[in-house]
Amino acid sequence: MLAAKLLGHVGDVTRFPTEHHFASYTGTAPLDASSDKNTRHRLNTGGNRALNSVLHIIAVCQIREGGRGQDYYLRKITEGKTACGGPQALKRRLSNVVYRPLKRDRHTTFAAAA
Template sequence: MPSTPSARATGGDRKTDASDALHVAQVALFRHDLRPVVPDDQTTILRLLTERPDDLVHERTRVLYRLHAVLRDLLPDGAPTGLSADKAAALMKGIRPVTATDNRRRDIARAVLADLCRLDRQVKDNEAEMRKAVAAARTTLTTLPSPGTVLAAKVLGHVGDVTRFPTEHHLASYTGSAPVDASSGDNVRHRLNTGGKRALNSVLHTIAICQIRDDGRGQAHYLRKISEGRTPSEARWALKRRLSNVVYRIMKRDQRNHLARAA
């Protein structure tokens, strides 16, 4: 009787996209707890808007380095650090090229400066669109101390439909904010969770750092963990875990309010 290749066959039965798709379909036939595919919604728009600045900032940094290098060859004292489009434009007004080479350098500097100004405008335009999208989502995440519009947009964009997480513990696992137990005997310790959605983990980390710095419940929670014998890192992880729970409750409440208004 011929053998049947398994779903995780190795050797001669190489994996292909077609076989992967078949195995996924076979698993789906016997799983009734999978979420159905739904059309993209406002949260998808928010995720796209929050991902766009990363590309713009990386490109802006590259252009800024290029502009700094060109101005360094044009200015007797070189170009200062902390260069911006306005500072570069002011410096270029005083440049008086003598040679044909310096004339070409100035032309290149002008072109690179135009690229920098364009990228600055795109960053601002993207921020304006993000604010509009967050307002359209009618979220109350922005009332949480320290998140701001950009961080709220990242949470909404990457979490999506919060009902796909049955409990706050599931969301904490998804964000990687639940510390991993590393206890040994009577020595209770936890280590950093390196799993989960890193974009969301980064948002929670930023909010935690801001709340630790400022007076409020976040700082009080952090200091309480320190007084209990936790290390600063462990106290910060505990605050991130608490923030994940708060985010979950806020998003669930917002969803109930949306459904009530739609009814």
């Protein structure tokens, strides 16, 4: 179900030139909220909310079930992220994890067809 929703909303992955563009589309890229000497970021409330929801469900499951996602989350918490900032960081990381195979498989499909 989540994979179908993800693929349906992403469509043609080649429209995202980089993983940063993809993260911005999914609403997982943090927005700069810096002023003067304070460097900070805030939650991006834009983007495709359905894709953000899919990444949120994956993040919550990974935090709860253990593994590399939970390890990354715990590392971010020990680095000083808040209880809300930890899952946000994991969602951004998951955005990259989802984007790379989509992009790779897209190039592989076109190479095989040619």
